[in-house]
Amino acid sequence: SQTIHQWPATLVQPVGSPLSLECTVEGTSNPNLYWYRQAAGRGLQLLFYSIGIDQISSEVPQNLSASRPQDRQFILSSKKLLLSDSGFYLCAWIAPDRTQYFGPGTRLTVL
């Protein structure tokens, strides 16, 4: 069966520091992968999606970037964090029937 991992689970970072969040999917190949952000008490905002290695689309202009170094690995990065980057970051993949499955998330607090 397929499993999606995210790490770290929680992260507290100072403003201006770099960021790297990792998402890995097991049990499938060439998945469509997604990064979402959820602010406290709010809905999900799509940040990036990728339909293959080196095929990444950005949905929201911001100081975040995404990379896909391997087929089943999706990385969310920032060179300098802002206070507004705080939130809950969720990675998801799409099964062939277009069902979405989410990872456990990373809770990021920028101070």
Added chain:
Amino acid sequence: GIQVEQSPPDLILQEGANSTLRCNFSDSVNNLQWFHQNPWGQLINLFYIPSGTKQNGRLSATTVATERYSLLYISSSQTTDSGVYFCAIPISGTYKYIFGTGTRLKVLA
């Protein structure tokens, strides 16, 4: 673009009560999912239901695509049902999904 609205935004129930959550969408769809986000933030896939009715234990869902709405029924609610319920719809011709604003449910013991 397609609009997805959920109602009610907040709901408080006594344990054992039944409830109906609604998801309205502005365009025709060929896929719709319901999710439950538990208090720890994990999004759990409840139903993939582009049309018709499905049931899973105390939960069931109905999508009427022609009338552009979906309903999630929770019967005999339990405290573990608390959390936020989202519906999500793929944007036609893209690989993107749009989420509704969610219904926050609190079940009291």
